[in-house]
Structure formats: structure tokens, C-alpha cells
Amino acid sequence: MAERKMRMRTRAQDGSVELQILISHPMETGLRTDKNTGNKIPPHFIQRLTLEHNGKVVATVNTGAGISEDPLIGFRLKDAKQGDKLKVFWSDNMGESATLEGTVDLS
Template structure:
């Protein structure tokens, strides 16, 4: 499933920079609905993983403290033009998504 993700990867001087924007509500479970007064259930990304050639190059453990529609950027050594990078995430409700992109 790739819906709701934008990822780009660029290499320069043997360092690959990955940028990702994930569409996700990132609810902490502490807010109340203004109309009903009921607590909005927690719904947040727990893990983000980036792989290059099948090897994990970045893993992040998140919680409800991350903002809605999170953006992240990181670099790793290696990677070459036209190789693939895969970014995937999983939330506390079991939903997940992943996207494979070519390094430019």
C-alpha cells in the first residue's frame, strides 16, 4: 500500500538523502472530540523502517508525541543512482504502508 506517502531519495558524494512525508492523523489518545466530548482513540505510527538493497539503514520507534502528517529526512552512506530505497511504517492499530523509490 503506497497511499498517503511521498518519498524521494537523492545521492551525492556516496551519501544518500531520503525525505519522506507520511499522511497520518497521529492521535495521542488524550484529545476529546469538541462536539461529542468523547476521547479520540490513540492512532499513531509506532515504527518507521527504511531499507536499501534489503538491508535496514534506518529504524525509528515513534509514539503519540509526533505531529500529524509527519515529515522526516535522514542520510545514509552508500546507495547509487537507480538503486531502490523502501520506506515503510506500521501504526498501533495494525495499519501499514510502504513505498519503493529509485535513488536519483
């Protein structure tokens, strides 16, 4: 199992906080063929992503194979303030998962 990196960025936008999460993940659909071997590349994609704001789940996203490799996923948080705690968790169809914790940083 490869190490999957995640990065989180926040910024103030139109009276709310925009959160962007970049996830290192192959997001394979299962439809592509390996050019060297001719074999189908098995599906490998994020199925579920959960966002917590100050310990409360504020979004759960069921995703599928139609999202690009290394997806950039964004959210808008209306009630977020500087220093609030954020936690993102994802899991995929092959049993991999990752969690990233951070805080709202508007500096």
C-alpha cells in the first residue's frame, strides 16, 4: 500500500472560509489498459470522504471512479473562524484510508 499524501489550505472568501484538500491518489476507473502488459488496470478510487469542523461532521461525500487522479476537493464553511479545528478522512475501494487534521489559517 502506497503512502497517500494530503494537503489542506484555507482562505477567507466572500464572508466564509474556503477549504481545499489535495489528495495524492491514482483514482483508477478500471477501464484503462496497461500499455506495457495489455492488462486492465484494476479500479482503485476514493469512495467516501468526511469533513469535520470542530469535532462535528459537516459533510460526507460519496465519490466514485469519475474523479481525476490526485483530486482537489473544495468546501465552503460559513461559520468557520481562525483557529477552528478541521479533520478530513477518506477511504477507498481497496481498503486504504487516510486522515488529515488541521486548523483554519486565514493569515
